Amino acid sequence: MKLFDVYPLYDVEPVNAYNSIIIDKNGVEYLDLYGGHAVISIGHSHPHYIKKIKEQVEKIGFYSNAVQNRLQSKLAEKLGKLSGYPDYQLFLCNSGAEANENALKLASFYTGKSRVVAFKNGFHGRTSAAVAATDNTKINSPLNQQQDVTFLPLNQIELVKAELKKGDVCAVIIEPIQGVGGLDEGTTIFFQQLESLCKEFGVVLILDEVQSGYGRSGKFFAHQFHEITPDIISIAKGMGNGFPVGGIIIAPHIEPNYGMLGTTFGGNHLACAAALSVLEVIETENLIDNARITGEYFSSQVNDLPGVKKIKGKGLMLGLEFDFEVSELRKKLIYEKHIFTGGAMNKNVLRILPSLTIGKREIDLFIKALQEVLVIEKDVVI
């Protein structure tokens, strides 16, 4: 059998990894400033993470959600405490798309309505309602297009009000910092007005923190910079440091009933052990502070690089916007300098999404490599 060929691949085959280093099959070391799409939060192969997963799988790796699983309550308690949402409720699933799918479904159950308001350039995943709320016609099949979604530009609150006033909207879904789109974000006043409009019109406000959450922005959740409290928060990526786990955090006024949501694999013992160990490392190694401090250092070092128009994002969720398309630059960084970076829908943006453990040394290495590539190849690249 052949693989279904949907991914354009770089010619690199990682076989080993530790912290921010990836080693390929030929023994070449790469600096990982992308974390496999913002997934690696505590560093590759963290010893505490390995220990906890090993210990758990030797006991019990999986049983269904029909029995008691104390690890789920332990995870909910720790997550509530570290995230600042101790009175919210946790529903566990397996990925970011699934988290948003459940968030939108729950909003629809709660309000009895079905239209969704989402934002231009937003990305929420590739499944049914999540992909319909994603602003990319190329990945929306005719089946997905049956969902009723209205896309609005960021920061235009009057347009949001006009839609919510119509009375048929179940949810507004928004990323606090757009990931795949290219690191654009709403202003604090926009987020605060969005929160009060949702309250006024009985619409569920969903903050998609799949990429920006778990400390990446320099706070546990990026929306906390705006001092808002959403009704539902979706999480995944950094939550399991590579173990597939996701979830939604749900405000107390949204009450559950049996069968409303469900999953076979979500919240299994192994996933909970992985997710708990990630939170333990984030806490003991002060990784949220490190994300903020290292992000500030990064921003202070990039201003004079040739071709850089703007530095976008927060903490270690960063984008460098150039005055040219970055795909060739990314190839040079990976093949010549052995550094992994990311691209975005905005083709001029280079995305930097490293492990939250990185420090000045890795940033300095990256800046030096970038300077060399930009200067040596200036005529070609720019």
Ligand SMILES: Cc1ncc(COP(=O)(O)O)c(C=O)c1O
């Ligand atoms: C903001 C956001 N939401 C949802 C998703 C989908 O997550 P997954 O690929 O785990 O389904 C992504 C993935 O990039 C994302 O960035």
